[in-house]
Amino acid sequence: MAKLVFGMNMSLDGYVDLQDSPPDAALFRHWIEHVRDLAGSVYGRRMYETMRYWDEDRPEWTREQHEFAAAWRRLPKWVAARSLKSVGPNATLVADDVETVVRGLKARITGEITVSGPELAQSLTDTGLIDEYRLYLHPIVLGRGMPFFAGPRPPLRLVADERIGENVIRLTYIPA
Numbered sequence: 263m264a265k266l267v268f269g270m271n272m273s274l275d276g277y278v279d280l281q282d283s284p285p286d287a288a289l290f291r292h293w294i295e296h297v298r299d300l301a302g303s304v305y306g307r308r309m310y311e312t313m314r315y316w317d318e319d320r321p322e323w324t325r326e327q328h329e330f331a332a333a334w335r336r337l338p339k340w341v342a343a344r345s346l347k348s349v350g351p352n353a354t355l356v357a358d359d360v361e362t363v364v365r366g367l368k369a370r371i372t373g374e375i376t377v378s379g380p381e382l383a384q385s386l387t388d389t390g391l392i393d394e395y396r397l398y399l400h401p402i403v404l405g406r407g408m409p410f411f412a413g414p415r416p417p418l419r420l421v422a423d424e425r426i427g428e429n430v431i432r433l434t435y436i437p438a
Contacts, residue, residue, distance in 0.1 A: 264301055264371040266364065268383040269396030271430075272410045278380060279407030283400060288427030290326055297333040301371050304364060304386075306379025307343035310353070313378070317350050340367065342382050361389050384412035395435045398426070 270278045271285070285293065305313065316331040323331070339353040342360045349355045356363045364386060367375060377383045377392060386392050395418060397410060418435035425431055 264368045264373055264375045265393045266304075266368055266375050266377060266386065266391055267394045267396060268377040268386070268392050269394075269398065269432075270378070270380070270410060271398045271400060273400055273402045273404040273407075275403045275405060276409050276411070277404040277407035278410050279404060280400060280402070283402060286427045286429070287326070289398075289430050290330070292426050294326065294330045294333060297330065297337060299374065300337055301373030301375055302338040302340065302367065303376045303378055304340045304342065304356075304360075304367070304382065305353075306382035307341065307346060309379035309382075310339070310341045310343070310349070314350060340364075360385065361391070364391055380408055380410055380412040387416050388413070390437070393436065394421075397433045397435070399431045399433065401429050 271280045272278050316334045335352060340356050340363060341349045341353055342356045344357050346355060377386055383392060417438040419438040420433060421436050422434040423431060
């Protein structure tokens, strides 16, 4: 049975809109290795559209960016979206009954499946499907944006913490 994990970079005040704060080398290496180890990923529409950046190589990319893109492309993806008509390579569009699809993925896949997107994560939290939450805290305050928790924070219990690079701390929680 798969473990469903919701994890994202976030500011100290709880927002995930860190587009203007690129990861340092250690955090980027962490994300490369993390994506390589995944069994799949479930995306909300906005997060999937953001990540589509990695679908096509760009000449200005570093070796590490090419590594991340290759790992991301091989990853099976399910995209929860009613407004999209199609999705890219190695992705499946899930327009209806996301809960049933995710329950099926958890039952038949072995390994870790990530959830990407706060609104999707909230709907899966509400149904009790998320097994673990990983908050990658960055030392910045945004004061606005998309919050990590799109609704009421579920009762959680801290199970691990880890420093990644110079400035990021990953806090790992499970439902209490």
